Amino acid sequence: MQAMDHTTYMSLREGAHVLEADGSGDKVLRLHDGRMLKLFRRKRLLSSALLYPYARRFANNAQALRQLGVPSPEVICVYRIPSIQRDAVYYAPLAGETLRQLLHKQEGAQSLRAQLGRFIARLHGLGVYFRSLHLGNVVLTPQHELGLIDIADLQRQRRPLSERQRVRNFRHVLRYVNDRQWLLGDDNGATFLEGYRQELERGQAKPRPRLLSNLRQLLG
Template sequence: MQALDHARYLVLVQGAEVLEADGTGDKVLRLTDGSMLKLFRRKRLISSAAWYPYARRFADNCVTLAKRAIPCPNVRTVYRIAEIARDAVHYDPLAGQTLRQLLGNAASDDELRGQLGRFIADLHEKGIYFRSAHLGNVILTPEGKLGLIDIADMKTYRSPLRKNLRLRNFKHMLRYTQDRQWLLGEGNQAFLEGYLNAQTTCDATELAQAVR
């Protein structure tokens, strides 16, 4: 993690577009060269972020995903900005659109649902538990592949995920009404069939019943 003093930080973000902010300040900035700066603050004094900052987790998760052939952002640098009590990760964004941006606009929604099902199965088979899984964090790239963004909240395992972790991950994905309606509304089976046909570790019938 590289120290970044306040003067250099101000130079870095000069002319940047604020994409996300809250009452504590800026959270995500698009810099003038098109790269991104994501800022993290420690919310509690005693927290795992004290010894493993979220910015470092983001960067480490990008390395892990790249090694497992999952498209994701490309990290340039991880910073500690002491004067504003923030850590930051500077990265090149993953090109494309989020699936939430594509809802109802894809040439074939069922094809995209099936692709997403296969993608989530691939993550689970590769031991990736993405707790922030939702349609706003999955990107369809210009090459037609799916990838992940906003990946600080992720765990990886050396073996395929157990059934209970898979079901917990589905619960995260289905917690937004709009997402759930698009994925499973009116008994649509494309997403679930895509997932079940691509995974080889768990009992397909049991998984299907639990998700439904």
């Protein structure tokens, strides 16, 4: 993690477009060169972020996903900016549109639902648990692959996720009303769930009917 002085920070953010902010200040900036600067603050004096800053987690997660073959942002550098009491990650955004941006498009929606089901099953099989897994953080790239953004709170374990972890992660996916309605589609989520099942059974030695039953119940 490199230190950035205030003059350098102000020069970097000159002409930037603020994409996210809250009462404490800027959170995400699109810089004049099209790259992104995501700012993190420690909310408590004693925090795990002191030892393992969220900017560093973001960078490490991006690298881990790319090694797994999952498209993700390309991190350029991680900074500590003492003058504004922030850590920052400077990165090239993942090209494409988020699935949330595609909610209104009917053409290809069923195919995309199945693709998303397969994608999530693949993440779970790789041991990836992403608490912020929702349609706003899944990107359809120009190569028609699915990738992840905003990945600071992503975790990866060596083994595939347990059934309990998978069900809990599905609850994250379904927590937004518009996302849920899109996933349900015209067949009450059958297409999405079938995509998940296909990838699940392709990567598992045994089918997991109880898991699929639990997921159907979540879909309602």
